Amino acid sequence: MRLNATVNGDPVSIEVAADARLLDVLRETLGLHGAKEGCAAGECGACTVLLDGLAVNACLVPATRAQNRDVRTVEGLARNGVLDALQRQFVASGAIQCGYCTPGMLMSATALLARVPRPTRAEIAAAIAGNLCRCTGYAAIIDAIETVATHQSASHGAD
């Protein structure tokens, strides 16, 4: 079937199988390799992308679900070659070890901060509970997300 969607801000119109997973279409048809296939069972979160702003496991979502909707992957975070605030802070905080979980962590964090601009550490931990870091570098990841939330809230005058 013909899939018309917006991916990282650009309209795409491609042919997909009715039972294709969104993950395969992103990686193989669109060449977006940021979302990773880890467990392929919705447990590790390495394939996390945003569908209309909500974090989903691309390995469990049919590609057809993206029809006329907005898909955002880690490739869509940087603008004009400049990393976004979360990406920069992950680098600054050393929140990346092997990097395999990083795209999924960034997308879960992006979804969280869009919904809860100033989350508690417990809320951050809950938001990334579906993202496994095989290097177990969770503390630095939570630090990075918390730092971005604090700076963004301050710069938006939320306090």
Added chain:
Amino acid sequence: MAQTEWLAPRDPDELVAALRRMTGASRIVAGGSDLMLGLHASGFHPDLLIDLSRLDGFAHVRHVDGRVRVGALSTCAQLQDDSVLATHGHGLAQAAARVGSAQIRNVATLGGNVANASPCADLVTALVALDASATVIDGLGRTRERPIADLFAPGGGSALPPGEAIVECSFAQGHADRRSAFAKLGVRSSVAVSRLNAALVVDLDRDGATVRSARLAVGSIASAAFRADAVAAALIGARIDAACPEGFTHGCMRLVDERIPGRPSWAYKRLAVRGLAEDLWGVIGASGTRPVGKDPAPRSNRPQGW
């Protein structure tokens, strides 16, 4: 290999027409979190996929005439924060909050959890305790309301024939001061499939503190969640601000002994179920005072030295 056909009905008429086309090799996809995993793991390609995500009007939660009605396409993320359930179905909201991860709760639906008929389905255990029924529509447009338990085949799996879809689940609120709770045990504190889950519904006396009647449902120790009201009867007459009655915790242990004797999981589940029983009782005592997300970390998910 033939291509899978895809239909995405937008209204009940289109849904009925799509259901009429179903064969034994067709599948319905709601959230997809169970179905897509199964299809990918098995390599099975259905002849027809009916995608329910375009249907409007099946994601409601309403309290009408003493009955709580929940649309089959309500996601776990919606249910965990729903204001009607916070008052009238705390146990179901709690179960929804404990399903998978944020990513899964954003897509997984009530109807999908029931139709998938897993022995450890969290929402099913909550619904069984609430004495819920499901409204099912067929390819002729007929709707029927059936007890939830009738949707599970005796040997396990779904009893829904091809060509039928769940559109709503509902349960009576009753007149009494009713409280409900859900607890589960997984291999980690979140994002885990239940190794054991349970839901409790109690009606209180007019004093708002003494249990008048109680219903218990337990999942993951049989082919589907089942009611164990004889065990829950040990709670009748107990005050909800008192310690968990021993008759209840022992009854829960006996249930595990009866259902899975000799299984490798028996030894730990018979101990773990005590913690679940106490968690349930703790939530009943505290419910109405805490939002779902603020429940204390369940004791039963912390290893206790065994």
